[in-house]
Amino acid sequence: MDDILTDRQLNQFKRRLKERFHVLRREIRDELLKSDEEQYLELAGRVHDHEEEAVADLLVDLNLANIDRHIHEVREIDAALIRIAEGGYGLCIDCEQPIRIERLNAYPTASRCLKCQEAYEKTHPGTGSPSL
Numbered sequence: 196m197d198d199i200l201t202d203r204q205l206n207q208f209k210r211r212l213k214e215r216f217h218v219l220r221r222e223i224r225d226e227l228l229k230s231d232e233e234q235y236l237e238l239a240g241r242v243h244d245h246e247e248e249a250v251a252d253l254l255v256d257l258n259l260a261n262i263d264r265h266i267h268e269v270r271e272i273d274a275a276l277i278r279i280a281e282g283g284y285g286l287c288i289d290c291e292q293p294i295r296i297e298r299l300n301a302y303p304t305a306s307r308c309l310k311c312q313e314a315y316e317k318t319h320p321g322t323g324s325p326s327l
Contacts, residue, residue: 294309
């Protein structure tokens with residue numbers, strides 16, 4: 196099996212990553228605009244009881260968590276694009292062995308091979324990442 200990515204494959208991954216990057220930027224912008232329009236914080240100040248306050252707080256937290264998740268994914272895409280530009284895309288950042296094409300197809304921002312990712316997750320609990 197040939198694990199080295201061809202120029203065509205690299206260009207396809209680059210295109211996919213850039214497309215996802217643009218989608219995420221639009222989603223972040225839309226969510227920020229939506230947040231401004233809904234003004235959950237103002238709603239939280241006008242609630243009449245603890246249950247309404249809890250719902251208002253939850254809505255604010257959900258909106259911020261969504262934005263945070265999108266920003267995290269944008270950072271992963273940016274890191275993958277840098278690896279492409281520097282010639283390291285498709286190589287595990289830990290063992291420097293090729294990452295299987297199947298893994299990259301499923302998770303184009305993958306920076307570790309499956310074996311190293313599993314080891315990393317055992318020593319860094321709660322560091323899961325969103326997928327594309």
